[in-house]
Amino acid sequence: MSKLRLTFDTVQYINLRDSVSFGPIARSVLSERFKDGRLFGLLAEDLICSHFSNIIKTESNTTKGFDLIANEIGKIEVKSFTKNGCDVSPSFMKGIGRSFDESNYNEFLDGISGICICDNIDFPDVYIILKHPDFFLAKRKIHVSERFNLFQLEE
Secondary structure, three states, X not given: OOOEOOOEOOOEEEEOOOOOOEOEOOHHHXXXXXXXXXXXXXXXXXXXXXXXXXEEEOOOOOOOOOOEEEOOOEEEEEEEEEOOEEEOOOHHHOOOOOOOOHHHHHHHHHOOOEEEEEEOOOOOEEEEEEEOHHHHOOXXXXXXXXXXXXOOOOO
């Protein structure tokens, strides 16, 4: 398989239909599990590294605020787009007992070169797009209704 190059605003499609397995667990069960952003998000970074020639995975204990490094682009944060849409806020601002802080959010955006959004709604069909951080200055959440436009899909 020849690797692709990850570039801004270009939707990439990856079909995992014949490559997903986990012992005797049925593919239909795995497909439903992988639609959960918590599970999918962990593996999306590895998926991106395996499909794109210009991506290097960072060691999670040595970096903060980004997941990958793209040659000629810089620091990349990876986010999942699920049935609930996509919230690009840093994980330390999401969840019970955590709150959004605009100043820290803007600092987060200033510290990265791009946000790679991975759509797993139709898993095992995966759509990936790299957006510039400026795209998220006005809003940090992308509603699921914006999916077709973002990933240039037909309704």
